[in-house]
Amino acid sequence: MRYDSVVATAPGRLERRKARTRASIITAASKLFHERGYEETSIQHIAELADTGVGTLYGYFSSKDEILREVLQTERDEALDRYFASIDRTTPYMERACMAVLALAAYLRNNRTILTAAFQVSARNRQIDESQAEWLHAGFRDMVQAGVAAGEFRDLPLDATVRMLVGTIMLAMLGIGNWAGEDEKPELPETLVTLTRAILAR
The missing domain is CATH 1.10.357.10 (Tetracycline Repressor, domain 2)
Incomplete structure (x- = not known):
């Protein structure tokens, strides 16, 4: 495979991965907010259910x-x-x-x-x-x-x-x-x- 073709496809793959991570965070948060309540749900809970790190989560949401x-x-x-x-x-x-x-x-x-x-x-x-x-x-x-x-x-x-x-x-x-x-x-x-x-x- 040519190097330039790898470079050309990499951004698309990265954006798709970012979109999946973001969607996982939102889905996990929605589930926890409904089941546990907003106040009882922590950022740590959301990150764990979304199978991502707290630092990664803060890269998407402040x-x-x-x-x-x-x-x-x-x-x-x-x-x-x-x-x-x-x-x-x-x-x-x-x-x-x-x-x-x-x-x-x-x-x-x-x-x-x-x-x-x-x-x-x-x-x-x-x-x-x-x-x-x-x-x-x-x-x-x-x-x-x-x-x-x-x-x-x-x-x-x-x-x-x-x-x-x-x-x-x-x-x-x-x-x-x-x-x-x-x-x-x-x-x-x-x-x-x-x-x-x-x-x-x-």
Whole structure:
């Protein structure tokens, strides 16, 4: 094999190995955060489960807070992929809204442990809290705005409607405030869908 061909392929192989190591760290952290809780999981625990060294881990992430942010982003991207796979350009906006509510409800229910940790971490690192809120509000805002423009939704105050919908879904699925105890009810996501229909329908 020629030397120049080895040199040409080496960066690709190295990048793939780095990507695998990074993915292993995120997967290990997600598993531990869900099973043990964020506070009870140490960097050492994550490194051991990912089969890497603590020093190597710090080469990819500067802190446990940053790992938490990456875990949430991975879970979010998977939820978004499932949502977009369930719709196409012919899907009515009301059905899109209902499927978005169900997708968000499932994401919140499946990640309640680490989301609760993220809210606690946000008290000292608002970036996590803001990054979580940003994608939710942007996605719902675009959908509601398009539904109004298409004549499928009532012409409601956009930002207030989006904040109310997203806020209600989050509080309900995480069992916060007067939703305490309701989050365990299996019918709750469908109840939130009914509420969404009632708010948006013309």
